[in-house]
Amino acid sequence: MIAMTVRTAGAAFTAGITVALSVTAGVPAFAQSRAAGDQATVSVLHAVPGLTVDVFAGGKELLPDFEPGTLTDPMKLDAGSYDIKVFKDGEGPEGTPAIEKTVEVPAGANATLVAHLTPDGKPTLDAFVNDTSKVPAGKARLTVRHVAAAPAVDVRADGTAVFKGLENPKEAKGEVAAGTVNADVVLAGTDTVAIGPAALDLAEGSNTIVYAWGSATDKNLALKTQTVTGMHSAPDGVPAGETGQAAGGNNDAALGALAAGAVLALGTGGYLLRRRTDAV
Amino acid sequence: MSTRRTMSTRRTGHSRVLGAVVALIGVVLSTMLVVAVRRDEPARAADFGPPPTTTTEPATRPRSPEPVTPPEAAPANTTEASDRPGSLRVPEPRELSLPRLGLRAPVDSVGVADDGRTEVPPDPVRVGWYRFSPAPGSAAGSSVIVGHVDAKGRGLGVLYALNEVRQGDRVLIGRKDGSTVAYEVTARRTVDKEALADSEAFRRDGRAVLTLITCTGPYLPDAGGYQNNLVVTAEATK
Structure with missing residues (x-):
């Protein structure tokens, strides 16, 4: 099974297909203010079932003995172009890679490299940029990535389709109220559950990234979750007073008293002055 | 008018005192009211x-169009939801x-x-x-x-x-x-x-x-x- 997968992959990449991915879209605005502006934050997800691999980046071994379903901690990498090669465990770096792709890692980006299956079950590699822009107070960002050997799907939260017709290797994202949702994945336009349900804790101010991975044919479809935190915002304000009572409330009365007194004093003064003038 | 004027002239001293007293009352009254009202305030x-x-x-700084992003606001990356510090309950x-x-x-x-x-x-x-x-x-x-x-x-x-x-x-x-x-x-x-x-x-x-x-x-x-x-x-x- 493993050998077959590798052979298939080898065939697919005999010509050393190199695809440059554009991962510049959605580079977060704050990136420019980061001290290490010439670096990027990169995580790697292994979403090819049944294939333990070694991952090489630019000729150096990045991840040895990388097992399916594993997501690495984020790594700081220098921005630039990386030639990524994925070998079956122990076959690199001189053998034929199971997957090879050149990936652009832009400065300041937070990205996830995903080794996964194409819709028809061939190993491939894609880079996704994780949206680290600010999330409004009280909200959570939900990103769903279809990286499974499966047809288009709908993603439902608490029974309601939130993302429709998502295809491999695309992503869909949105901001929802923070909290726990019961999510499942159904074949697009149907109620046929492909994955789930699973409880997702959508933490406020974070980006919860859900990968639908595996193979429908091999009946090993599954969800993998990655969370990027720290994009919270302060609320727009605290409306903690209504009537003005605590501010003395009767500013009007104070003004009224002042005015009445002033009028009285002025009036009397004026009258006196006139009287005096008259008297002289 | 002329009668009043004559009377006024005659009673100038009285009126002055009366006027001054009324004016003083006005000032005192307004001061008292203001003080009373102020007392209601915290x-x-x-x-x-x-x-x-x-x-x-x-309160005094000019409102800058772009909020300052503190360094700790840079997004952190965690792999699993259960790893978040917030889940320490x-x-x-x-x-x-x-x-x-x-x-x-x-x-x-x-x-x-x-x-x-x-x-x-x-x-x-x-x-x-x-x-x-x-x-x-x-x-x-x-x-x-x-x-x-x-x-x-x-x-x-x-x-x-x-x-x-x-x-x-x-x-x-x-x-x-x-x-x-x-x-x-x-x-x-x-x-x-x-x-x-x-x-x-x-x-x-x-x-x-x-x-x-x-x-x-x-x-x-x-x-x-x-x-x-x-x-x-x-x-x-x-």
Whole structure:
């Protein structure tokens, strides 16, 4: 099974297909203010079932003995172009890679490299940029990535389709109220559950990234979750007073008293002055 | 007219005295009224302690179009939801009290309203813990408790008492697990409402503090009511 997968992959990449991915879209605005502006934050997800691999980046071994379903901690990498090669465990770096792709890692980006299956079950590699822009107070960002050997799907939260017709290797994202949702994945336009349900804790101010991975044919479809935190915002304000009572409330009365007194004093003064003038 | 004039001339001395007395009464009356009205206002001492933000002067600074992003706001990346520090489950607050001021209020959990501002318990004898801020007793960040200073048809709120808070006053947070977290007031600041979001009141990292927020004057009915927030900061006592 493993050998077959590798052979298939080898065939697919005999010509050393190199695809440059554009991962510049959605580079977060704050990136420019980061001290290490010439670096990027990169995580790697292994979403090819049944294939333990070694991952090489630019000729150096990045991840040895990388097992399916594993997501690495984020790594700081220098921005630039990386030639990524994925070998079956122990076959690199001189053998034929199971997957090879050149990936652009832009400065300041937070990205996830995903080794996964194409819709028809061939190993491939894609880079996704994780949206680290600010999330409004009280909200959570939900990103769903279809990286499974499966047809288009709908993603439902608490029974309601939130993302429709998502295809491999695309992503869909949105901001929802923070909290726990019961999510499942159904074949697009149907109620046929492909994955789930699973409880997702959508933490406020974070980006919860859900990968639908595996193979429908091999009946090993599954969800993998990655969370990027720290994009919270302060609320727009605290409306903690209504009537003005605590501010003395009767500013009007104070003004009224002042005015009445002033009028009285002025009036009397004026009258006196006139009287005096008259008297002289 | 001529008769009155003659009379006036004749009684000039009298009138002057009378006029002066009336004028004096006017001045005294207005002064008394103003004093009486002022007495209804909170006997506010000056704010004290360090300002709630270390990066900007809240009320006076020019409003910059782009908020300053503190370095700790850079997104962190975690692999699994269960790894997040927030899932350590610090017990939720149940009751706020400031013993010296006789202030005691039940704590509700509040979030964000549709307008993007925090929810505030409608009943001003209750206060709200902004549930997206760290729970009191957390290792880091500002735990925020909000409450009405006054409310329609319900009079003054419990947090009106913050006008009389002093440096060193004890603040106690009773928690749902029966434990109590003790704080000591270190600062009270009047913050322009527009500047509150960018102040340190809502930071999630750094020094662990309790932040009590209500409203304070001036109250301008035609400009949205209260113009400022009163922000009281308290630090955990060992």
